[in-house]
Amino acid sequence: MATETEFEVESMHYNRLLLAVDDDDDESSRKAFNYACTLAKIYAIPLGIVSVLETGDLNIYQSLSPDLLSERRGEIAANLNTYVEKAEAFGAQDVQPLIGEGNPAHVILEEVAPAFKPDLIILGSHKRRGHNHIGHVAGEIAREANASVIIVR
Amino acid sequence: MATETEFEVESMHYNRLLLAVDDDDDESSRKAFNYACTLAKIYAIPLGIVSVLETGDLNIYQSLSPDLLSERRGEIAANLNTYVEKAEAFGAQDVQPLIGEGNPAHVILEEVAPAFKPDLIILGSHKRRGHNHIGHVAGEIAREANASVIIVR
Numbered sequence: 159m160a161t162e163t164e165f166e167v168e169s170m171h172y173n174r175l176l177l178a179v180d181d182d183d184d185e186s187s188r189k190a191f192n193y194a195c196t197l198a199k200i201y202a203i204p205l206g207i208v209s210v211l212e213t214g215d216l217n218i219y220q221s222l223s224p225d226l227l228s229e230r231r232g233e234i235a236a237n238l239n240t241y242v243e244k245a246e247a248f249g250a251q252d253v254q255p256l257i258g259e260g261n262p263a264h265v266i267l268e269e270v271a272p273a274f275k276p277d278l279i280i281l282g283s284h285k286r287r288g289h290n291h292i293g294h295v296a297g298e299i300a301r302e303a304n305a306s307v308i309i310v311r
Numbered sequence: 312m313a314t315e316t317e318f319e320v321e322s323m324h325y326n327r328l329l330l331a332v333d334d335d336d337d338e339s340s341r342k343a344f345n346y347a348c349t350l351a352k353i354y355a356i357p358l359g360i361v362s363v364l365e366t367g368d369l370n371i372y373q374s375l376s377p378d379l380l381s382e383r384r385g386e387i388a389a390n391l392n393t394y395v396e397k398a399e400a401f402g403a404q405d406v407q408p409l410i411g412e413g414n415p416a417h418v419i420l421e422e423v424a425p426a427f428k429p430d431l432i433i434l435g436s437h438k439r440r441g442h443n444h445i446g447h448v449a450g451e452i453a454r455e456a457n458a459s460v461i462i463v464r
Contacts, residue, residue, distance in 0.1 A: 167401035170345040189459075192323040248320035283459075292454055300453050300462055301445055306342075306436075308461040309453055 172197065172306070176206045176256075176276035178266055178299070179241060186282035190310040191241065194280045198250035206254045206274045207241050209234050210262040231257075263298035276305050283311045325350065325459070329359045329409075329429035331419055331452070332394060339435035343463040344394065347433045351403035359427045360394050361409040362387050363418045384410075416451035429458050436464045 177194040179187065198205035211234055238255035245253045256274060258265035271279065281300070284293035292300070292309055300307045330347040332340065351358035364380075364387055391408035398406045409427060411418035424432065434453070437446035445453070445462055453460045 165341065165397075167348045167397050168345050169349045170342060171349060188318065189323060192321050195320045196322045196324060244318075244320050297450075297454060300460075301450060304464065306461060306463045308459060310459045311457065 172278040174276045177280045190282040195245045195248045204252040208256040210258040263295045279307045325431040327429045330433045343435040348398045348401045357405040359407045363411040363415040416448045432460045
């Protein structure tokens, strides 16, 4: 790129946003939600909000009784509804809740993103124990997604 | 975050952009430049454009004669000027060229970002050999930066 001077700058913005949320309540999650809502409102573009019921760890999965599993599904659905309502109240016009089950990065990369087709995936950094290092899920999505990825700190 | 319902969405946008460029001319680099210029123009915010003369590999470094090194520095400066001119012609009002030397990720994380203080770092994905995997430099910056990072694809 740097060796070529014959190009023109073109305006660019994103048209379809996917925000991943989870139960970790850290500052980056809140900022990621704010940023997703801001873009969705300003550009009047669709925003999908995905939450994944983590069942990647078989021991944890097996330890969830059907009742507990059902309860967790209900919690996730209720939390997603809260996000959707707040995003809509803020001014985002097309907000879709998306629920997955399994390994979060895998579900988002292999199921949710191919179906929803975002051009920007928005993630909190979920920094670990005081470090700035991003969490495993964010790192895997940043590395392997087909879409652009923003890691919000 | 998901368990808490008492919060309000707040508008959020970035105030200080750092775009990293290099000699790889791929589509993601062009898009990253377009995106950086678009944000800088729309929000009328400063845009730093950094290019690092890679000297991390000692064998390569040592093989660069003083003349060659001087020539490479001149090329990088000229290329950065091209970027700056195009960004300004597009409508970005405060564009700063930033040159580093050394290991690109290290220079950006340890020298350029702490001095320029961006709140968003914009990177091309530089996908490798047909894969979507991001390049090493982008991955390291995405993992370890203090600022938000967007990987443009």
